[in-house]
Amino acid sequence: MENETKLTAGDAELTLQPENGCRIASLKVGGTELLRQGDKFGAFIMVPWCGRTENGVFRNGGVTHQLPVDAPPHAIHGTGRHTAWREAEPATATTAAFQYELKDPWPYPGLVTQRVELAPHSVKLTLGVETAGDSFPAQAGWHPWWLRNLGRGGQDVELTFSAAWQEERGDNHLPNGNRIDPRPGPWDDCFGMPEGVDVALTWPGEMRVRVTSASEWAVIYTEQPEAVCVEPQSGPPNGLNTLPRLVTPIDPLEISTTWSWQTIG
Structure with missing residues (x-):
């Protein structure tokens, strides 16, 4: 793709595609690709909401808004x-920052900025959401597609994490308001981690990646054979309605996550 931005630090290489949603198209460590490849994969940004918004509808005070329904019957x-x-801002060998203006079909003007800081053994990602006028509820997070198998003859990835609860899903695929003890996978589920997101992905004998964030919410998705997703985000699915976090002129939304890695074996 044209206009890719490539960052390097040590033997880590990260490729951004600003024209394709500012997604991380590739993350290689020692020449080994860690992310599923393809225009819809890599690691994409979820903003100004994460996961599904019920029927594409959310409210801000007494005003109701309709979003495009792109995962019927929900907006995703x-x-x-x-x-x-x-x-x-100008990129360096290890840093980059991109932004876009919120506009239709999102009903409120604002600005979203992503900053990427690559180091030899980690990358820090930061998202900021600012309003250009009225206050509005918003969410932000990341949706990385980690390869289930690194393709070098090794074993599939193993996920390790400790969650205080799992959001029980209703028939509509949204949290129903009940918090339950975490259940075994496969998952397409939101977990609560009040002390911060901390999930380890281990490809035995090859690589370990740790996904951390000060945020307490993560969706974990393991229902596809090609990849698994560990999604740190600022609130639960449908949170625009169930747990609104207002972005105001004096209180922007900011969330960060760090992905650190080490080779093993």
Whole structure:
């Protein structure tokens, strides 16, 4: 793809595609690709909402808004992944920052910025959401597709994490308001981690990646054979309605996550 931005630190290489939702298209360590490849994969940004919003409808005070229903009957994963982002500041060998303006079909003007800081053994990602006018509820997070198998003859990835609860899903695929003890996978589920997201992905004898965030919410998705997803986010699915976090002129939304890695074996 044209206009890719490549960062390198040590033997880590990260490729951003600002015109394709500012997604991380590739993350290689020692030449080994860690992310599922393809225009819809890599690691994309969820903003200004994460996961499904029920029937594409959310309320801000007494005003009801309808979002495009792109995962019938719901709206899913925000508008940022469908948008071309522009450079927010000049990139260096290890850092980059991009942004885009919130506009239709999102009903409130604002600005979203992603900053990427690559180091030899980690990458830190930061998302900020600012309003350009009225306050509005918003969410932000990341949806990385980690390869289930690194393709070098090794074993499939193993996930390790400790959650205080799992959001029980209703028939509509949304949290129903009940918090339950975490259940065994496969998952397409939201977990609560009040002390911060901390999930380890281990490809035995090959690589270990740790996904951390000060946020307490993560969706974990393991229902496809090609990849698994560990999604740190600022609130649960349908959170625009159930746990709204207002972005105000004096209180923008900011979330960060760090992905660190080490080779093993």
